[in-house]
Amino acid sequence: MRRNYKKADLPVYQIRKYLEPGPVVLISTLWEGKTNIMTQSWHTIMEFTPSLIGCMITAANHSFEMIRESRECVINIPTVDLINEIIGIGNITGDQTDKFKKFALTPEKGQFVKTPLIKECYANYECKLIDDSLLEKYNFFIFEVLRAQAATYPRYPKTVHYRGAGRFMVSGKELSLPQKFKKKNLL
Amino acid sequence: MRRNYKKADLPVYQIRKYLEPGPVVLISTLWEGKTNIMTQSWHTIMEFTPSLIGCMITAANHSFEMIRESRECVINIPTVDLINEIIGIGNITGDQTDKFKKFALTPEKGQFVKTPLIKECYANYECKLIDDSLLEKYNFFIFEVLRAQAATYPRYPKTVHYRGAGRFMVSGKELSLPQKFKKKNLL
Numbered sequence: 001m002r003r004n005y006k007k008a009d010l011p012v013y014q015i016r017k018y019l020e021p022g023p024v025v026l027i028s029t030l031w032e033g034k035t036n037i038m039t040q041s042w043h044t045i046m047e048f049t050p051s052l053i054g055c056m057i058t059a060a061n062h063s064f065e066m067i068r069e070s071r072e073c074v075i076n077i078p079t080v081d082l083i084n085e086i087i088g089i090g091n092i093t094g095d096q097t098d099k100f101k102k103f104a105l106t107p108e109k110g111q112f113v114k115t116p117l118i119k120e121c122y123a124n125y126e127c128k129l130i131d132d133s134l135l136e137k138y139n140f141f142i143f144e145v146l147r148a149q150a151a152t153y154p155r156y157p158k159t160v161h162y163r164g165a166g167r168f169m170v171s172g173k174e175l176s177l178p179q180k181f182k183k184k185n186l187l
Numbered sequence: 188m189r190r191n192y193k194k195a196d197l198p199v200y201q202i203r204k205y206l207e208p209g210p211v212v213l214i215s216t217l218w219e220g221k222t223n224i225m226t227q228s229w230h231t232i233m234e235f236t237p238s239l240i241g242c243m244i245t246a247a248n249h250s251f252e253m254i255r256e257s258r259e260c261v262i263n264i265p266t267v268d269l270i271n272e273i274i275g276i277g278n279i280t281g282d283q284t285d286k287f288k289k290f291a292l293t294p295e296k297g298q299f300v301k302t303p304l305i306k307e308c309y310a311n312y313e314c315k316l317i318d319d320s321l322l323e324k325y326n327f328f329i330f331e332v333l334r335a336q337a338a339t340y341p342r343y344p345k346t347v348h349y350r351g352a353g354r355f356m357v358s359g360k361e362l363s364l365p366q367k368f369k370k371k372n373l374l
Binding site for chain 1: 201203204205207208209210228229230231232233234239241242243267270271274275277278321325327329343347348349350351352353354355356357358359360361362363364365366367368369372373374
């Protein structure tokens with residue numbers, strides 16, 4: 001059953017908390033009045049402040065041009081209750097289909113982007129494209145996160161992590177070991 | 188207790204299997220006769236063929252210069268049995284310490300790089316630096332994986348995934364759902 005998350009703002013320098021573990025994300029886009037959603041997991045945190053994320057998105061993907069033109073997107077972090085949507089969205093193209101409608105996902109208004117957020121996801125990061133110089137060579141987008149929201153409960157999301165070939169790892173137990181770190185490294 | 192993995196070669200286009208889920212990695216380096224190891228988790232797959240990985244490594248890190256000069260490294264994927272080594276390696280600098288020795292890790296000879304692999308890790312990816320043009324602006328290295336090895340058992344590793352602030356997620360259960368994918372998407 002789908003989760004109904006209640007969310008709060010998350011400081012943008014803390015977005016690693018949910019993205020650095022490497023979950024599959026749903027990237028929503030808006031261009032010329034049409035929305036799209038893609039399933040993606042080739043991403044990395046690149047900086048705390050400004051809050052930067054790098055994403056490789058194949059140029060053949062419908063979202064590639066939409067992001068390049070609109071210069072924005074939302075990185076939404078879904079949990080395992082959305083596994084059918086994650087797979088379904090990744091297996092159809094968005095050029096003919098309204099994926100919000102097809103997958104019964106709720107578009108929510110952002111603050112810094114026109115692109116709708118996906119309400120059913122655990123976290124939503126509103127992103128502006130700040131560097132498109134690597135698109136030609138690597139299809140690599142560099143985004144700045146301008147606003148982040150995340151669910152207030154549970155403390156950590158049950159995310160899915162892709163291995164290829166139809167296989168996913170689901171996030172397991174949490175280890176909290178700050179006492180083993182030097183204080184200056186506890187970012 | 189530490190695992191003693193028996194390994195086999197993995198085709199380099201399949202390295203996503205263990206890296207795309209987003210684990211913390213140990214990056215080993217060699218320059219001017221000295222080795223080093225760093226704990227890292229800001230990385231992403233960037234391409235299947237050639238097999239590319241992008242990594243953000245802060246310039247303040249001792250490994251940054253070593254990789255820039257030697258133009259190679261090994262990305263080693265540790266499992267949760269090495270959690271103390273993962274944290275310990277991330278909390279001391281390598282300029283005065285032989286981390287292989289201090290953490291009793293076994294250096295193994297690579298095939299395409301001079302840098303030693305870490306025997307105790309589940310997988311080892313031998314990397315050459317193929318693009319350093321993003322170092323000045325983003326501290327971002329682009330590597331090509333020339334050879335990969337991974338443990339033959341267990342089928343999937345118990346990796347650790349960092350959230351910041353001394354907290355880790357440990358990989359949980361596996362979901363295999365290829366029947367829900369279009370065949371052409373089952374890479």
